[in-house]
Amino acid sequence: MIERILIQGGHVIDPANKRNDLADVAIAEGRIVAVGQAPDGFTADRVIDASGKHVIPGLVDIAARMREPGLEHKANIASEAQAAAAGGITTVCCLPDTDPVIDTPAVVELIRRRAKQAGHARVVTLGALTQQLAGEHLSEMAALKQVGCCGVTNLNYPMLNTQVMRRAMEYAASFDMTVFIHPEDHALSNQGCAHEGPIATRLGLPGIPSAAETAAVAQHLALIEQIGVRAHFCRLSAGRSIQMIARAQYDGLPVTMDVAAPYLYFSDLDIAGFDSLCHVRPPFRSQQDREALRSGVSRGSVGAICSDHQPHEADAKLNPFPSTQPGISGLDTLLSLTLKLVDDELMTLDEALERVTIGPARILGLDGNGVGSLTVGKVADAAVLDLQQPWEVTTETLYSHGFNTPVMGWQLKGRVSHTLVDGRMAFELE
């Protein structure tokens, strides 16, 4: 077993430690022992030649469906944890809408055990805010925290009423847990499947107005202010939501937010041919909304970019648009789509990497262990990549079991050659 690894001659970028220079990274017993020069007497069992490449902290993905337990016909923990590692992701946060729902410690343990057997990326979990995600009875949040859940969420399953939401937030705050909010007013989103605007009007698709999100953002902000709970807003789609939450941040509320990478590239224009690969929830909104999301990511008010990985079997997308299942398979492309923002001159490489490393690590409360950074003495999660290496998104190049992505056929840049999780090799490009 290789325990001492030296990553030699690479260009290290570590936004958490504000590092951006040529440096060696020495790893022993799962921890980083040096960044710069290896300590005297350090002998490596294995040397990775990273010359001409970049060495970065392993990516942290706030939101990925691994589909296990319960939906293994779509994907499983082993397949998706491998896709994550191949994409430079070392920590994946699994969402609670599994079957059974992650509302008891047993399910958390099951997922942890499967991930450990698979031996690729580290898999962490968010627990359900309410039992069965049914929105009525609080889950045993303290127990979920004890077994390692990074927070609690009801995803976009409706809460019975605002009183239940208030109580759930208060209860979570009692145990210093972050509540992850998918803002959606279900009465407004109704049976919709596309952004309410000229494209949905033309296609005759039932619309989801932007207000379905912004009204929920406003309501949740009011509760957060009252209660003082730490909250994270997930998968925002409307530009106005970003403004509202950025304003709340400015006013000192403990709120953060993320967007999923595809929302930085697609808009409702892309559904014009009834392309079911662009059927997502919340829906891709207008081009102005997309620009506002990009601007939020660039300014840093949006602290994390995630994959919002939702792998599907082919049949799930083979139907008329409204009857297809929403979601995009995204683990394989998170890194490259984030790097593309640098090519688009939206932000620097350091800033872009921050949004997928230390940014999400802080939101999940994992930064203290060194997740999302290359900090000496902390866990050794790292990726070695060639920033310029082109690759085409095809069914052959994707590791995920889900091929449902509208970036299929795109030429992207940035290929990972090595991924280390806890100091062990989780992926190595052949």
Next chain:
Amino acid sequence: MIPSKIQLDANGKLKHFLTIEGLSAQILTEILDTAESFAGVTEQQVKKVPLLRGKTIVNLFFEASTRTRTTFELAAKRLSADVLNININTSSAVKGETLLDTLRNLEAMHVDMFVVRHVDSGAAHFFARHAAPHISVLNAGDGRHAHPTQAMLDMFTIRREKGPDFGRLRVAIVGDILHSRVARSQIHALNILNTGDVRIIAPKTLIPADAESLGVRVFHNLAEGIRDVDVIIMLRLQRERMQGALLPSEHEYFRLFGLTEERLELAQPDVTVMHPGPINRGVEMASEVADGSHSVILQQVSNGIAIRMAVMSLCMGRSA
């Protein structure tokens, strides 16, 4: 991808008929002219032409319909095609085979054309995209998206009433635009045929978002909207819309948006009144208007057969 491209073959001829959007005035005019030649056929003693002899057409209806299905069936029979009617209750389709399986199974029976009605917007596109290359797909209504043969029979009716110059016409569409595939297709057709003024009239609850982007003027007042118009198209108001928060009552709807003889005075003296049927008398319009001298509602039904014959034969590469 431009949705309409899939409808045309390499020579720019109609292959499928899924939506009016994106088609040229030339193609629409060809459909109207072809229908004109078929209108004669349907008035003869022997109402048949052998254009599609030996062809098999499947009416595949996932949503209940009497009028549309019947006129498609008659059109196919008058073209001497063999017709198969399949009505699939959507709920049983959900339990059983997928839409794609249904398509594959019927394809295996060597059919030549599908006429599809489905509750999902985009269903006809889905069929066209996945059907074998020799098969044509006709959209008989998909969700709120399109009902192109209905729109063309309305254009045909307007042309017969008002002549070929749409440029001088003012046309108002009144009612539930939000949920109407008929209205969307009519609006595209009217604009492609260069209609001078296209208006839609309804309360905001029944107007889709950014409706102006379709190329219409929006009115919330019936009297203002129908002033000086040459054609009024009334839309059917589904009874179940009364139960949501869309409208307070049938009574108030009729009071504000119902077409009466008195209100008809505001339009041009020779105004033509249309309705795709079936009519809710006393909700969308008064019986005197529906049965009155301006109404061409029954002509619309007859014209529906000629238009469907025209579209079927054009998509199969046969002209009259």
